[in-house]
Amino acid sequence: MYGIILNQQQRSLIKICGLSTEETVDAAIAAGATHIGLVHFEKSPRHISLEDAAKLRRRVPAEVKVVQLLVNADPKLTSQAIATVRPDVIQFHGSETPEWVKIVRKQTGLEVWKAFGLRDQASLESSSRYVGAIDRILFDTPAKALPGGNGVAFDWSLLAGHDHPIPWGLAGGLDTENVTEALKTTNTPLVDVSSGVESAPGVKDVDKIAAFCQAVREFDASR
Numbered sequence: 001m002y003g004i005i006l007n008q009q010q011r012s013l014i015k016i017c018g019l020s021t022e023e024t025v026d027a028a029i030a031a032g033a034t035h036i037g038l039v040h041f042e043k044s045p046r047h048i049s050l051e052d053a054a055k056l057r058r059r060v061p062a063e064v065k066v067v068q069l070l071v072n073a074d075p076k077l078t079s080q081a082i083a084t085v086r087p088d089v090i091q092f093h094g095s096e097t098p099e100w101v102k103i104v105r106k107q108t109g110l111e112v113w114k115a116f117g118l119r120d121q122a123s124l125e126s127s128s129r130y131v132g133a134i135d136r137i138l139f140d141t142p143a144k145a146l147p148g149g150n151g152v153a154f155d156w157s158l159l160a161g162h163d164h165p166i167p168w169g170l171a172g173g174l175d176t177e178n179v180t181e182a183l184k185t186t187n188t189p190l191v192d193v194s195s196g197v198e199s200a201p202g203v204k205d206v207d208k209i210a211a212f213c214q215a216v217r218e219f220d221a222s223r
């Protein structure tokens, strides 16, 4: 009986993105993150070289998945990132087409995620063009100064009650204060945070990482 109840309890997936130091990678793992995100995009304050990403990747135990974030990377850079970092997941966060991400998925066998800027109901419908091409869609705020990582939330009610055809996740402006509301409104299976666990752009804060993960786990325990 007890086992059945435990099995029914939904455990949210938590991705902490834009990590760039050993200390913060270790903190995210200790706090219960299920996914660690590494950004390779030179315009981002969270950009790290592929060699540094590979070093951080080696600290991550098998039960925590490593997500390599790329933005409109060409085929050469995409293969270099995969060969050097050996991520579990590739997150495409630019204007990559369904055709391109499907090729990467087929040729590498890796899990492929696509970030999608959600503007309105019509854009939610148009996101279905990625069905069959990716393993997970990550709904985010439409691009601003950067394609992502701006710390700005979108209207989560767009996702309330939506019948999702593929696995998905929620990103954009999440933090410890709003993540419970975001989970309640959207019932998302995965939350993805970057700016919301920083003390300055690109500087992750270990206490904020711990508090964010605790808020998510408290929500999980309450449902």
Ligand SMILES: O=C(O)c1ccccc1N[C@@H]1O[C@H](COP(=O)(O)O)[C@@H](O)[C@H]1O
Residues within 6 Å of the ligand: 017, 018, 037, 039, 041, 044, 045, 046, 069, 071, 093, 140, 146, 147, 148, 149, 150, 151, 152, 171, 172, 173, 174, 192, 193, 194, 195, 196
């Ligand atoms: O983090 C970045 O700098 C970044 C740069 C380019 C594309 C995506 C980026 N981050 C991703 O954006 C979402 C939302 O981030 P935030 O919590 O609003 O800061 C998330 O997937 C980040 O990993």
